[in-house]
Amino acid sequence: MSQLLEVSGVSVTFDGFRAINNLSFAIGSAELRAIIGPNGAGKTTFMDIVTGKTRPDAGRIRWGDKGISLLGLNEAQIAREGIGRKFQKPTVFEDQTVQENLLMALKAKRGAFSVLFWKPQPADLERVRALATEIGLEDALPLKSGTLSHGQKQWLEIGMLLAQEPRLLLVDEPAAGMTPAEREHTTAILVEAAKTRAVVVVEHDMEFVRRLDCRVTVLHEGAVLAEGSLDHVTANKEVIDVYLGR
Amino acid sequence: MRRRVLASLGLLLVVFGTFAQSPAAQPASPEAAPMQDILQEHAAIITKSSRKTIGPAIDAVAGSGLGSAQRVLEAWQAKEMWQRQSDGLFFHAQKTDTGYDLIDFDSGESVGVASKDALQQIKPNSGIRALLAVALVQFQLSDPDPTRRAEALLSLERDPTSGALAPLRTSIPGEGDPVLLANKQRLERLLTIAYGSSDEERTQAIDDMAGDLGVDVRATLNPLLVTTRKVYEGALPEGVNVALRLTPGGERLSRTEAYALLAEQNLAPAPVTADDIRTTLAAHIDGGYVGGVPLAQLSDPARRIAAYEALVDAQKAAPLLTEADITDLLAAYVFADIYAEPSTAVTEAANAALRRIETKVQLNQTLDLGLDALSLGSIYFLAAIGLAITFGVMGVINMAHGEFIMMGAYTGYVVQQVIPDHTLSIAVAIPLAFGVTFLAGVALERLVIRWLYNRPLETLLATFGVSIALQQLAKNIFGTQARPLTAPDWLGGAWVLNDVVSISYIRIAIFGLALIFLGLFLFIMKRTRLGLETRAVTQNPGMAASMGINTDRVNMLTFGLGSGIAGIAGVAIGLFAKVTSELGQDYIVQSFMTVVVGGVGNIWGTLLGAGLIGGLQKSIEWLNPSNTLAAQTYMIIFIIIFIQFRPRGIIALKGRAAGD
Amino acid sequence: MNRSFFARNPSVLVFLATLGLATLVITAASEGLGLGLISTSMVKTLGKTLCLALIAVAMDLVWGYAGILSLGHFAFFGLGGYMIGMWLMYERTSQIVTQNLANAPIPPTAEEISDAIGSQIFGVVGSAEFPLIWSFADSLVIQLLLVVAVPGLLALVFGWLAFRSRVAGVYLSILTQAMTLALALYLFQNDSGLRGNNGLSGLQNIPHLDQVPQSVLSVWFLWASALALALGYVFAAWIVSGKFGSVIRGIRDNESRVRFLGYSVERYKLFIFTVTAMIAGIAGALYYPQAGIINPAELAPVASIYLAVWVAIGGRGRLYGAVIGACFVSLISTWFTGGQAPDINLGFYTFAWVDWWTILLGLSFVLVTLFAPKGIGGLFDLIATRNEETQE
Incomplete structure (x- = not known):
């Protein structure tokens, strides 16, 4: 099976502290994957590396069918390659309306001049409406996104990710601070998204991970500790030690 | 009217006095008066007072070997030698209330008072006085009083003459004072270079002084190498000391210049x-x-x-004239730079010596430049260290920091108005400036900055508002003209290593102050509770607060500390710069640059940044000494480029701690 | 498209109408073309104010919308002024010199004319040679292009260097301030080729328009300034109303989020920085012929900070706020520091506005930053929301 993203032997050090230690990881083109691990396991740093925010000291990252390297690209270029990222804290542009937020994220040319002369076509507005419906914000389109609730902001951000039409979605703790009903909705959105693209969810909450019902990768001290179904990894002795032992 | 009456009364008194005392003037014994004899022998030329004929008289006195010779020459030079009209004898006369007290040259004793009418003053003109001065040098150089000897030496150094060489040489063996002896020997060498009798003697002297950095050596050597541009028809004549032969149209002499030279000397029609x-x-x-x-x-x-x-x-x-005409004309002449000094050996030796001196001077200039850079760097460091606390550690950008420096300087000025003693006033001003700016800083933090934490751009603008208000306030209070802040006298001089390398004591003091502050900063940040709390608050205010640290208080004190140090820096800067309301502005951009270049949040970075910026500015000034403005321009351009390669400064925080 | 643009941005129409009306009123009251109620120097002041409003719009674009607090835009303004000043001074001097030499018995050669102009212009800095940068000073077209090109190029190079290495926030502000200082210090030199601290003068005399009195010229320049402001305003409003506006506001609020959306933040910043520098250049080119003189002191870093002050007081992030701020603060400052305001005698102390105005301005600036971050423009929002509430 050809892999969409292949991370091999990546290491990164901050002032002597090894945040990522010879990490290898791969994901297929339409797969849902959860990454779990205790604090400081390197989950966020892993996402930073894939999205170009942090440059690794060693290792390779191959992407797509042609297996191009992501190491020489900056954040924007990586995003344009088709990797979308959702942050732990919901980051939407609060000063702008939901529609503006989604339009900005909508897949289109990203160059300054094309954007300057870009005008929304009816098809674009239709797409935005469809996305808004999918994330349950169709009534909120003209509202400033700063007025949305915490959960709505999370969905808006996921909606913006979907609008980018990425081939790989990196989602950092999407369910944090959500009500059970909101969690349900979020799970549904993610599972639906994973049918057409790769989705990596970083999560603490085992209950949420169980609901996603997917392969799980356990990170510990910057390296992969175990991989498999949730039941498989929770039965692993080392994983139990890491989570419970200390 | 009244004046005239008084004057005539005075005259009457003088006349009366002369008569009353004249019997006492008689007993001067006619035997043993060798000096008077010599003077009498040359009386004609002495009274004639002509520069051209006076020589034998001065030589006779100076060469008499008599102890009184110096007294005669001095009196003569000072226009205090008078001739008594009655018998033609010469005396040293000094004006007293009653008339002129006559002193016999030979005995050195007073022979009585005479009225002005009975005397004839010998008035040597300036030419004669110069000759007398030369003649006097040998006596003064051997004068028993060392201060007189030093004075004579000094006047000779300032105004060397050829005639002084011989007396100088004679005075050397008897010189007891080691300092004076060294000076004399040195001057002897210099005079030999200029006036030595033979070429060998002169080249020897030049070689002796070749390694010397003194300005006087160069001042002695340079005149030997003065050249004049000359034109000769056909070929160079024999016996001229050629410095350089010039070809018209070459690098040193363009055709136009060459032709102009010919025209000037009427050798060709004017162009x-x-x-x-x-x-x-x-x-x-x-x-x-x-x-x-x-x-x-x-x-x-x-x-x-x-x-x-x-x-x-x-x-x-x-x-x-066509070009061909000009070429023909020029071809008929030889152009050359000719030394005024006829001896080739001397000019060659002088050239070689100057080259050697030049190399040494350059070496020393580099050293001097290094010292200058160090001193400028310490000024920047001093101006920036307060900023390293407020901006570097706390992350607060305070555009009014420069105005705190200015406040410190004005505090120093005000203290000097109250306490006139400079040493004491500076000693009072430093803690007072700290206090004033500490309070100002605390007020600024409480009233403005604390509402704007985590909004750096707003902080920048609000503190800018404070900055222009403070500047104008200073203008309203102190006016626009510069106010002096005077350093104590013991800081007045300069530490002179040689004629090239010197550094003023103020700059050394500022360097020392910078070092003290560095130590203070390190001590406060690493060894005190406040430093620990400051670091905790800046790294994670929430966590620090939850651990019981009063973040408000810590922020206030830290900001006050940074501002207080700016005040002290103001006193130091005010000592060498004029205190004006714009004093702070001149340093603020450089200070921020220092902190940014060095790396925010690291005092060693600030130190390196200050050194780098100071060194850089001095080096650029050295490359283009006429233009300090250009130096600053290029320095800023360099910094902009530097930041390309090290956006976080020389010493950068890495990893997540650096934040975004 | 235009219809929909104005329909979406009614405030632009309001602004244009206000500007047009103001221009008409001033013209009708001017000495040159109207009733003579407003002196020529006042017309010039108003024309200059419009230019300042234009650069404030540019500043609002770059700071209020894109979040780049540039402390260098007045340098671009000054450069624009220098570029047009070169032509004005050259052409004017050339006219005078040609006139003078026309009376000479022998008609002058081209070289003699050029030498005479050179010594006339550069005599004050002890030179008669034309520096290289004056190569095109005889061409109005090229100098007009340079008005835009020189600030634009400087902004492009500087911005590329700065944004590329991700210098942002206060660091960028300090760096732009340093750039301004470097430029001002450079221009202060006598061998900068721009007459050192003498600057360029006599710019109010427009070559070939000798017959037109200053009173009329001043109105013409007022019109030109108003037109430039109108165009600049519409352009800025067009930029910020579309997706580009969304992106730059996004950059202002959360730069890295925009980056992860796939936008090259640096390019957008560079674009807006350069475009606003060009607008600033145009504003400067219209300002200095009305001011009559430009010298390096105009480029001092403090001028750029004042620009930020105007925009902040007017209300950043809204274009009319920038215009209001620039007009209000600069006019009121002119009035107070010009000595026109009557001093207040408190008996024990005479309160001279000339001395105290700057202090009050500085303090009011602190107050605005602290208590009214939206500036005067924020008041309009307040009124607007009130109206909406009462309508409901």
Whole structure:
């Protein structure tokens, strides 16, 4: 099976502290994957590396069918390659309306001049409406996104990710601070998204991970500790030690 | 009217006094008076007082070997030698209330008082006085009083004469004072270079002084190498000391210059310039035409020449020289720079010595530059260290920081108005400046900055508002003219290593102050509770607060500390710069640059940044010494480029701690 | 498209109408073309104010919308002024010199004319040679292009260097301030080729328009300034109303989020920085012929900070706020520091506005930053929301 993203032997050090230690990881083109691990396991740093925010000291990252390297690209270029990222804290542009937020994220040319002369076509507005419906914000389109609730902001951000039409979605703790009903909705959105693209969810909450019902990768001290179904990894002795032992 | 009465009364008194005392003046014994004899022998030329004829008289006195010779020469030079009209004898006369007290040269004793009418003053003109001064040098150089000897030596150094060489040499063996001896020997060498009798003697002296950095050595050597540009017909004559042969059209001498030289010496007709052509043409306008060319066409240079040639043909103008003519003319002459000094050996030795000195001077200049850079760097460091706390550690950008420096300087000025003693006033001003700016900083933090934490751009603008308000306030209070802040006298001089390397004590003091502050900063940040809490609050205010640290208080104190240090820096800067309301502005950009270049949040970075910026500015100034403005321009451009490669400064925080 | 643009941005129409009306009123009251109620120097002041409003719009674009607090835009303004000043001074001097030499018995050669102009212009800095940068000073078209090109190029190079290495926030502000200082210090030199601290003068005399009195010229310049402001305003409003506006506001609020959306933040910043520098250049080119003189002191870093002050007081992030701020603060400052305001005698102390105005301005600036971050423009929002509430 050809892999969409292949991370091999990546290491990164901050002032002597090894945040990522010879990490290898791969994901297929339409797969849902959860990454779990205790604090400081390197989950966020892993996402930073894939999205170009942090440059690794060693290792390779191959992407797509042609297996191009992501190491020489900056954040924007990586995003344009088709990797979308959702942050732990919901980051939407609060000063702008939901529609503006989604339009900005909508897949289109990203160059300054094309954007300057870009005008929304009816098809674009239709797409935005469809996305808004999918994330349950169709009534909120003209509202400033700063007025949305915490959960709505999370969905808006996921909606913006979907609008980018990425081939790989990196989602950092999407369910944090959500009500059970909101969690349900979020799970549904993610599972639906994973049918057409790769989705990596970083999560603490085992209950949420169980609901996603997917392969799980356990990170510990910057390296992969175990991989498999949730039941498989929770039965692993080392994983139990890491989570419970200390 | 009243004055005249008084004057005549005075005269009466004088006359009376003379009569009353004159019997006592008689007993001067006629035997043993060798000096008086010599003077009498030359009385004619002494009274004639002509520079041309006076020589034998001075030589006779100076060469008499008598102890009184110096007294005679000095009195003579000071216009205090008088001749008694009654018997023609010469005396040293000093004016007293009653008349002139006459002192016999031989005995050195007073022989009585005489009225002015009975005396004739010997008035040597300036030429004679100069000769007398030369004659005096040998006596003064051997004078028993060391201060007199030092004075004589000093005057000789300032105004060396050829005649002084011999007396100087004679005075050396008897010199007891080691300092004076060294000075004398040195001056002897210099005088030998300038006036030595033989070439060997002079080249020897030049070689002796070749390694010396003194300005006086260069001042002695340079005149030997003065050249004049000369033109000779055909070939160089024998016996001239050629510095450089010049070829017209070469690098050193353009054809135009060479030709101008010929014209100057009437060896060739004066060159016809474009101006000459225009004037000549203008003088020969004839009904709208000049030389057959219509006036309107004369804006074309080629037509102008044509018109001029026509005038030449009509013999109304001096002919233009063609390039070939000029070449021919120049070929007939030899151009050369000729030394005024005839001896080749001497000029060669002088050249070699100057080259050696030059190398040494450059080496020392580099050292001097290093010291300058160090001193400038410490000034920047001093200005920036307060900022390293407020901006570097706390992350607060305070545009009014420069105004705190200014406040410190004005505090120093005000203290000096109250306490006149400079040393004491500075000692009072430093803690007071700290106090004033500490309070100002605390007030600024409480009233403005604390509402704007985590909004750096707003902080920048609000503190800028404070900055312009404070500047204007200073203008309203102290006016726009510069106020002096005077350093104590013991900081006045400079530490002079040699004639090239020197550094003023103020700068050394500032360097020391910078070091003290560095130590203080390190101590406070690493060893005190406040430092620990400050670091905790800046790294994670929430966590620090939850651990029981009063973040408000810590922020306030830290900001006050940074501002207080700016105040002290202000006193130091005010000591060498004029205190004006714009004092702070001049340093604020450089200070921020220092912190940014060094790396925010790291005091060693600030130190390196200050050193780098100071060194850089001095080096650029050295490359283009005439233009300090350009130096600053290039320095800022360098910094902009530097930040390209090290956006976080020389010493950068890495990883997540650096934040975004 | 235009219809929909104005329909979406009614405030632009309001602004244009206000500007047009103000221009008409000033013209009708001017000495040159109207009733003579407003002196020529006042017309000039108002024309200059419009230019300042234009650069404030540019500043609002770059700071209020894109979040780049540039402390260098007045340098671009000054450069624009220098570029047009070169032509004005050259052409004017050339006219005078040609006139003088026309009386000479022999018609002058081209070289003589050029030498005479050179010594006339550069005599004050002890030179008669034309520096290289004056190569095109005889061409109005090229100098007009340079008005835009020189600030634009400087902004492009500087911005590329700065944004590329991700210098942002206060660091960028300090860096732009340093750039301004470097430029001002450079221009202060006598061998900068721009007459050192003498600057360029006599710019109010427009070549070939000798017959037109200053009173009329001042109105013409007022119109030109108003037109430039109108165009600049519409352009800025067009930029910020579309997706580009969304992106730059996004950059202002959360730069890295925009980056992860796939936008090259640096390019957008560079674009807006350069475009606003060009607008600043145009504003400067219209300002200095009305001021009559430009010298390096105009480029001092403090001028750029004042620009930020105007925009902040007017209300950043809204274009009319920038215009209001620039007009209000600069006019009121002119009035107070010009000595026109009557001093207040408190008996024990005479309160001279000339001395105290700057202090009050500085303090009011602190107050605005602290208590009214939206500036005067925020008041309009307040009124607007009130109206909406009462309508409901």
